[in-house]
Amino acid sequence: MGDEPLLEVRDLVVEVDTGKTVLPVIDGVSFILAKGRTLGIVGESGCGKSMTALAVMQLLPPGFRIASGEIRFCGEDLARVGERRLRALRGNDMSMIFQEPMTSLNPVYTVGDQIGETLRLHQRLGAAAARQRTIELLRSVHIPAAERRVDDYPHQLSGGMRQRVMIAMALACRPKLIIADEPTTALDVTVQAQIFRLLEELREETGTAIILITHDVGAVAEMADEVAVFYAGKRAEFGPVDTVLSRAAHPYTRGLMASTPRLRLGPAAAGAEPALKEIAGVVPPLGEFEPGCRFSPRCPLADLRCRDVPPPEETVDRDHSALCWKTGLELVA
Amino acid sequence: MRHAYPIAIRLVQSLALLVCVVVLNFLLIQLAPGDTVSVIVGEMGGASPETIAALKAEYGLDQSIPAQLGIYLGKVLTGDLGYSHYFNRPVLGLILERLPATILLVVTSLILAFVVGTALGIFSARRPKGILSHFVTVFSLAGFSAPVFWTGLMMLIVFASLIPLFPVSGMADVARPGQGLGYVLDVLHHLVLPAVTLGMIYVASYSRLSRTSMLDVLSADYIRTARAKGLPERRVVYKHALRNALLPVVTMVGMEFGQLFAGAVLVETVFNWPGLGRLAYESILRRDYPTLLAILLFSAMLVMVANILTDLAYRLIDPRIRGRGR
Numbered sequence: 001m002g003d004e005p006l007l008e009v010r011d012l013v014v015e016v017d018t019g020k021t022v023l024p025v026i027d028g029v030s031f032i033l034a035k036g037r038t039l040g041i042v043g044e045s046g047c048g049k050s051m052t053a054l055a056v057m058q059l060l061p062p063g064f065r066i067a068s069g070e071i072r073f074c075g076e077d078l079a080r081v082g083e084r085r086l087r088a089l090r091g092n093d094m095s096m097i098f099q100e101p102m103t104s105l106n107p108v109y110t111v112g113d114q115i116g117e118t119l120r121l122h123q124r125l126g127a128a129a130a131r132q133r134t135i136e137l138l139r140s141v142h143i144p145a146a147e148r149r150v151d152d153y154p155h156q157l158s159g160g161m162r163q164r165v166m167i168a169m170a171l172a173c174r175p176k177l178i179i180a181d182e183p184t185t186a187l188d189v190t191v192q193a194q195i196f197r198l199l200e201e202l203r204e205e206t207g208t209a210i211i212l213i214t215h216d217v218g219a220v221a222e223m224a225d226e227v228a229v230f231y232a233g234k235r236a237e238f239g240p241v242d243t244v245l246s247r248a249a250h251p252y253t254r255g256l257m258a259s260t261p262r263l264r265l266g267p268a269a270a271g272a273e274p275a276l277k278e279i280a281g282v283v284p285p286l287g288e289f290e291p292g293c294r295f296s297p298r299c300p301l302a303d304l305r306c307r308d309v310p311p312p313e314e315t316v317d318r319d320h321s322a323l324c325w326k327t328g329l330e331l332v333a
Numbered sequence: 334m335r336h337a338y339p340i341a342i343r344l345v346q347s348l349a350l351l352v353c354v355v356v357l358n359f360l361l362i363q364l365a366p367g368d369t370v371s372v373i374v375g376e377m378g379g380a381s382p383e384t385i386a387a388l389k390a391e392y393g394l395d396q397s398i399p400a401q402l403g404i405y406l407g408k409v410l411t412g413d414l415g416y417s418h419y420f421n422r423p424v425l426g427l428i429l430e431r432l433p434a435t436i437l438l439v440v441t442s443l444i445l446a447f448v449v450g451t452a453l454g455i456f457s458a459r460r461p462k463g464i465l466s467h468f469v470t471v472f473s474l475a476g477f478s479a480p481v482f483w484t485g486l487m488m489l490i491v492f493a494s495l496i497p498l499f500p501v502s503g504m505a506d507v508a509r510p511g512q513g514l515g516y517v518l519d520v521l522h523h524l525v526l527p528a529v530t531l532g533m534i535y536v537a538s539y540s541r542l543s544r545t546s547m548l549d550v551l552s553a554d555y556i557r558t559a560r561a562k563g564l565p566e567r568r569v570v571y572k573h574a575l576r577n578a579l580l581p582v583v584t585m586v587g588m589e590f591g592q593l594f595a596g597a598v599l600v601e602t603v604f605n606w607p608g609l610g611r612l613a614y615e616s617i618l619r620r621d622y623p624t625l626l627a628i629l630l631f632s633a634m635l636v637m638v639a640n641i642l643t644d645l646a647y648r649l650i651d652p653r654i655r656g657r658g659r
Contacts, residue, residue, distance in 0.1 A: 059560055061552075090563035098561075103554040107653060108576045118562045153652040169562070 005072070006176055006209050007033040007056065012069035014048070014055050016286075023287045025051050025064065027233040033226075035176070038203065038210040040224030040241065042217055042256065044283055047230040049213045050099070053179045056211075057096055058086050074176070092122040094177040095170040099185050101162035105154040111138075111165045112150035118172040137168040140205075141198060160191035164198070171202060179211045184219075192216070196223060217257055221245055226319075229253045232283055232294040239320030249314070249322035251299045255279040293325065301326045343644060347637040354633040355409060355626075359402055362622050368394055372620045373418055409630070415623030419616070424627045428609065432631065434504055435608030439597055439635075441524060442532035443586065449532070450539025451582055457540070458547035458578075459570060469540050476537030481596050485530040485603035492526060499526045502605035527604040531596050535589065542585055547578040580651055587643025591636045 014026040026048040033039045041049050054060050056071055058078055071078040073094065078086065098104040106114060115137060116130035125133060131150065138146035141164040154162055163183060170178050180199060184192035196219050203210055203223075212223055220227050220241060227244050229237040229252065237250040248254045258277040281298040284290075293311045296302040306325050314327045370388045374380045380388075389395045393404055408415065414424040457466035493501045500506070505519050550556065551574055559573040594610075601610035609628055616624040648655050 057561055059557060087563040087565060090561055092563055096561045098554060098558060100554055104558045106555040106559070106573050106577070108651060109573075110652075114558075117564070121562065121564060155653045166558075169558075 005032050006035045006037075006074065007211075008070070008072040009052070009056070010070045010072075012052065012055060012071065013067040014051050014060065014064055015067045016064050018063070021287065024067070025233055025286065026055065028069070029228075029230070029233075029235045030069075031226075031228050031235065031238060033177070033209055033211065036203075036207045036209055037225045038212060038223050040220030040227040041211060041213045041230060042215065042220055042227060043230030043236075044215075046283055048233040049230050050181050052230075053096065053181045053211065053213055056179060057090060057094065059090075059096075088122075091118045091175075092173045093175050094179070095173070095175045097163070097166050097170045097178065097180040097183045099182040101159050101166055101186060104166060105162055107154055110151050110153055111157070112152075115165065115169045115172055118169060122173045133172075134168075137172055138165070140171070140202070141165075141168045143168075159187050160194065163187060163191075163195055167195075167198065167202070171206065171208075174206055175208055177209045177211070179213070181213045182215070183212075185215070192219075199223065217245070229256065232289060233286075234294060234323055236295065236324070237320075237322040239317065243317055243320045247316070247320075249316040249320065249327040250295075250324045251301050251326065252279070252295045253322075255298075293323075299326075339648075340641065340645065343641050347641065351630075351633060351637065352406075355406065355630055356402065358626055358629045359405055360398075362626060363398055367620060368392075369418060369620070369622055370394055405626075414627040414630070417616075417621050417624045419619040419621040420624070424623050427612070427624065428627055428631055431607060431609045431612050434606060435594075435597055435601070435610060436635075437520075437524065438527055438531065438601070438606060438608055439590075439593055441528040442535065443590070443593060445528055446532040446535030446539055447582070447586060450536045451543040451579065453536070453540035454543025454545075454582075455547050455570070455575065455578065458544045458551065461544075461548060466544070469544060473537035473541040476533050477541075479534070481530060481534060481599045482603055484533055485527075485600055488526050488530050489603070499523075504607050527600050527606050530603070531593070531600045534596065535593065538589070539582055539585065543578060543582050546581045547574060550574045550578045553577070576650055580647070583643060583646050583650065587640055587646075590639035590643075591632075594632050594635060 009032075010030045012026055012029045013024055015022050015024050029048070029052060031039065041052065043049050051060070051064065054064075055066055056073070056078070060066070066079050073089070076085070078089075081089075105111065112131060112134050115134045116125075116127075119125045119130040119133055120127070135146045135150050138149055143149050143161060143164055149157070149161075154165070157165065163186075167183075170180075183199070184195050187195065199210065199212070200223055202208070210223075212220065214220060224241045226239065227237075227241045228235050229244070229250060231252050237244060237248065237253045244253065245257065248257060255277070256279070259279060279298055284294070284297065290296050290307050292305070292307045292309045293299070293302065296306040299306065309325075311323050311325045313321050313323055314325075315321045316327050369392055370385060373388060374385055386395070393401060396404075412425065414428070416422070417424050417427060420427055453465070453469050453472075457463065457469040460466055489501060492498050500523050504523050505516065506523075551570075553574075556569060556574055559569045564573075597608065598610035598613050600606065601608045602614045605611070609631060612624065613628045615621070616628065
């Protein structure tokens with residue numbers, strides 16, 4: 001497994017123009033993803049996970065823009081390559097699986113047409129070849145009777161099946177990077193497990209790198225090599241998945257894991273309380289952050305310095321760092 | 334044919350509705366003051382009570398209203414729509430002669446409005462803050478509020494009188510030969526102003542609707558998916574967005590067809606277009622009840638046909654409707 005970086009995000013700042021003010025949604029986020037590796041991004045809703053994904057794809061919604069920072073994909077700075085080059089990369093070298101399989105497929109075209117479209121566009125396949133390849137792709141995501149399902153419209157498929165179609169679409173051109181943005185949030189728990197297993201299986205087969213954005217710390221523990229914990233537009237903690245999950249340095253990460261019902265890694269789940277814990281309070285609204293650490297109002301360890309002075313990027317271990325003043329302290333709850 | 338069954342159901346429903354329309358129209362006419370005989374007598378300059386009684390007996394007006402309705406329904410079912418005392422000929426022939434002109438006018442306006450309206454709406458949706466977008470907003474407001482007869486008169490003043498590009502009235506030049514390519518071109522030349530006038534209000538309405546609908550669709554998740562595939566913007570817009578954006582417009586076209594027909598009455602009167610609308614206007618003025626009833630029947634039929642066509646179009650565009658069509 002080569003360690004040459006496939007994707008390098010450095011000091012990314014994404015702003016939203018609300019008409020009145022300009023607020024940063026993502027504030028100086030960095031991470032590196034090597035070829036064939038899986039990066040998990042976890043955090044509460046609204047902490048900038050999806051925006052990071054859309055920024056990498058250069059598909060930010062209207063009103064959002066990249067204010068500064070770099071996104072290097074195979075050495076190219078995506079913010080500067082131009083729309084034409086981006087179109088050649090999207091769907092071909094990097095692709096995305098969205099959160100809502102119910103609305104992410106076009107209701108008026110067959111799934112075969114929507115998958116085949118990518119193949120015809122990027123690989124210049126003819127109609128018959130694209131169809132053949134589409135059926136193979138549907139089989140590879142375990143859709144039964146693929147040769148019939150290829151002519152189905154999205155409304156004829158269940159949510160899980162639609163997400164499989166989305167995955168097949170993302171895989172169509174064997175991309176180097178797949179961004180899966182909460183791919184299972186809208187699905188049943190049993191189906192969630194199937195989808196994760198499928199992603200895992202496909203990664204092993206194709207060697208594609210994956211960015212897995214999720215709430216599910218358990219899934220990250222199983223699938224990811226590295227994990228980035230996001231809080232309020234900042235990267236709170238980053239490191240190899242077993243280190244971060246077993247020796248979490250940021251109080252937020254610890255809280256997140258304590259509030260996860262089915263964590264499969266041993267030491268972090270020790271204590272085995274019967275009741276599910278939660279992190280007190282809510283994420284403050286955009287633009288109403290403390291001058292210091294953004295987590296300080298909810299942090300059990302926070303003191304005056306935490307509230308007033310932004311915390312430094314503290315290296316806990318090799319490759320493992322946290323944005324916190326208190327990385328040395330054990331959480332005594 | 335998976336469309337056949339639901340369409341058959343629609344046909345049966347439409348026929349039942351048509352019978353209701355015929356009965357209702359008949360009863361409405363009964364409510365209006367005066368009858369055919371009083372009109373004839375009025376034109377004769379008066380008559381003795383005996384003559385009036387004889388005429389009433391001849392037209393069946395001495396019988397009870399239910400009996401009259403029975404006779405009327407029976408005749409309509411056999412295709413006998415009565416006799417026009419004003420035009421002095423059978424109503425059916427009169428209507429069939431005028432029908433093509435109206436269909437030509439209405440269908441041309443509809444196509445014009447649909448094509449121009451949606452094109453304007455879609456172009457402006459792609460740049461919601463651009464000049465075209467503002468133009469569409471203002472134009473649609475103006476087009477929507479201007480009455481059809483006023484627009485018609487303005488068209489006449491500007492394009493037939495000040496700049497005499499188009500003929501003032503009628504459907505064809507009397508001096509020209511009545512057949513061949515020359516005739517077709519002549520009719521098209523006459524068609525321009527009435528069709529534009531009638532279509533204007535719908536251009537306004539469709540451009541507004543398609544603009545909103547397109548803006549809505551362009552922010553949908555599946556459009557983001559299409560962009561994430563690396564599709565060029567025009568394919569995103571014209572393949573993935575357009576078909577979805579058209580759905581509400583198609584519904585609107587079907588629903589507004591009846592109004593379009595009502596608009597045709599005004600336009601045909603202003604431009605002296607020899608269609609059903611002008612016939613309706615004349616028969617109301619002359620209290621030519623058999624003709625009026627027959628026109629109402631035919632317009633109801635046209636609206637129903639339009640609705641069935643809309644249904645069919647909707648099925649073709651939206652597979653979700655197709656699936657439920659049982």
